Amino acid sequence: MKISRKQRLGGLGSIVYFTIVLATGWILYALAILHNKDENLMLFLPFVILSSLSFSIITFAGYFNVQGIFSELAKENKVFMCFTIAHFIAAVAITSLYIVKNFGKNIINRCRVFSNSRSLSEKYIVIGCSRKTELFLKNFKNETMTVILQSNETEKETELINRGYAVVSVKEIKKDEKDTCSEFYESLKRSLEKAGAMRCNGKVKIVSIEEKNEINLSVGKIMADYVKEQKSKTSEINLDVYIMYDFLERTEHFYFIENTAGKIRFFNTYEIMARKLLWEKPITKLIPQDWINTQKARLKRGNEGGKDKYKISSIFIGFGGTNKAILKTSIVNNQLLDVDYNALVISKDAKEQEKIFRNSAIGLFDETDESGKITKHGAEIKQYSDHNGYLNGPDEKNIIVFKEADALSIELYDLVIQEISNECDYATFVIALGNDKLSVETALELRQKLYETDLLLGKTGDPKVRIFVKISAKTIYNDGKILNGGDMANKINCNIETFGADEEVLTKEYLIDEKLDVLAKNINGKYNGSAESEAAWCKLKQFKRESNRYAAMAIKVKLNLLGFDLKNDVKEDRECKELFDKNYGTNAAFNLRKKRKELEDAIKNKDKNLLTLITNEVIDLVEREENGIEFSDNARNNLAKLEHQRWNAFHLANDWTKLPIEKIGMDKRQDEVAKQHACITNFDGLINLREIQKNKKMDTSNNVDKYTETKSLLEVDTIRYDFDTMDFLLDRTDENSDEKYTGILTGSGYHICFANLT
Secondary structure: OHHHHHHHHHHHHHHHHHHHHHHHHHHHHHHHHHHHOOHHHHOOHHHHHHHHHHHHHHHOOOOOOOOOHHHHHHHHOHHHHHHHHHHHHHHHHHHHHHHHHHHHHHHHHHHHHHHHHOOOOOEEEEEOOOHHHHHHHOOOOOOEEEEEEOOOOHHHHHHHHHOOOEEEEOOOOOOOOOOHHHHHHHHHHHHHHHHOOOOOOOOEEEEEOOOOHHHHHHHHHHHHHHHHHOHHHHHHOOEEEEEEOOOOOOHHHOHHHOOOOOOEEEEOHHHHHHHHHHHHOOHHHHOOHHHEEOOOOEEOOHHHOOOOOOOEEEEEEOOOHHHHHHHHHHHHHOOEOOEOEEEEEEEOOHHHHHHHHHHHOHHHOOEEOOOOOEEEOOOOOOOOOOOOOOOOOOOOOEEEEEEEOOOOOHHHHHHHHHHHHOOOOEEEEEEOOOOHHHHHHHHHHHHHHHHHOOOOEOOOOOEOEEEEEEOOOOOHHHOHHHHHOHHHHHHHOOOEEEEOOHHHHOOHHHHOOOOHHHHHHHHHHHHHOOOOHHHHHHOOOHHHHHHHHHHHHHHHHHHHHHOEEEEOOOOOOHHHHHHHHHHHOHHHHHHHHHHHHHHHHHHHHOOHHHHHOOOHHHHHOOOEOOOOOOEOOOHHHHHHHHHHHHHHHHHHHOOOEEOOHHHOEOOEOEEOOOOEEOOOOOHHHHHHHHHHHHHHHHHOOOOOOHHHHHHHHHHHOOOOHHHHHHHOOOOEEOOOOOOEEOOOOOOOOOEEEEOOOO
């Protein structure tokens, strides 16, 4: 609106200026004609009027009648001469300004585009004209920036040029073209070339934030083709391409980005928003802190002053893009050991939304009979008559229920009250109805209803409910004084918190330089045994990157369970690190890893003392009780179990299912195309998997001895991966050698600090 008003005011000022100059010239020429008493003109008064008007008009073209009509009167009257000169200057000035405005700026813009495209410094190319694009551009001040717009966005083009941006417009495609799709693709490609997308002398970063997904995908396809054309030079290209999408659940459908060395990346603003919310507000920061046994890194049990079974609910009101992303993220990030994940989704079209969500995450939904007994596990898509076709499923269940109700209706509040009254120990609400006013009003009314029914506080007086409201922009609706001010709100003791304003996530930090990715890269590098975490990261597909991002998010939850937190605004604290080592059991971890290394060396050298080193603990790095069978109930083991539980949930939420036992091979644990994985099981199942794979390796060996058996066990063991992140969280130096272990937190800017989770 402001832009339109400025344009109207600017246009009106130009018209007034032109009218005054024209009228002044008209009068001056009329006076000169009347003074000269030209017989041809004086015959008829309209001739004088029209002649003086025509002379005034051609002055704007730079015509100055020095020796003609003006000369006589100008000689006699110096004031008239001054007015004549001033009129000529004013007329030429307005013509010059018009030329510069309509043609000169285009010339200047072309120079900017040419200069930016050949710049040797870092440059950005942004595609789009939406509100999201505008918010993203606010992150930049002095960067070399070129914006690509569509041909029908002329007003925006003029505005951006006036603000100093270099702008490239995609050539308009006529409707009568035979193949408009192909023509547009080629036109977009030429625009990218013109903007310097294929000139990677300096670092080039392309961000496509168009409202139309097909344009964003076209940008990705064009740049993917360019990267592939470079062949052996692919990894050396100074190029990063970020493509926005919001229409597919699974980005592995984008096959065209394969073999692009990680240069093409996709982002979904809903997913970024969800990760941001749950990174800042994981479940371990919401539940009462006295529920947590920090010595065991789990919730307290009945004999420890806790409960044998906790029910923690996540309740989603509305199910658009925001809550879909938050539901999937919370399924993964809010897992707790020995606790089922419970979610209630309330939406006016819940039945349709449930069908869609079930299709994208079938493994989360089990089939049950009338008594509640599971008749078919969702993750087991193939039925076996003997029920032994798969390894055991995860112990914890994911219970997700969809219910229909309109916003602000009696049905909605009845569903909520029923859910919280049904032995629920804690509930988190996420309200995202697509309308800020409606979402806020629903939150206020919900809080009031829960207060009236005494459901805001638990039996011990601890807060039982947290309410989060999605807002699209920071306005009066997210004013804390409005949502939580006043004596009544203080008595209710349940603050409503807002999140998700577009300006919070459409930033350089979250779209390009997300700090979480540093942790994710380090985790992936540790998993692959690669010191070059960046190189290993570039080889990953989108799904694997997401998997590592969620593994990075889980670090906070694990630290919270130990009584610590992760911060990026504190300095390293030696006392804190030492206490972490003690609580976590770092010494035990590295003693086991040291013995495992000795065992690997012994196998390699066929050392006769091998038999003395072989124990279950050394093979799988799990700490066991004295009987050598049961897992120890300690922090390190429990966090490893939680990590595998989280890993299971991530795969199930992303439509993976179990791999049938019959498909397990000596070197095969997954079918990536079918999206099936044998590791979707519990810790006992991982041990069974190891035995199955070991036996298949042994069957192919001509020399079956203890060396071969132990070597096979080490090669197929997967339990150790669940310990890696926390075992290697901090930098370590082997006391018996000069070997340095690079920690997961290295280079991320994050440090462990003592928790303040209230």
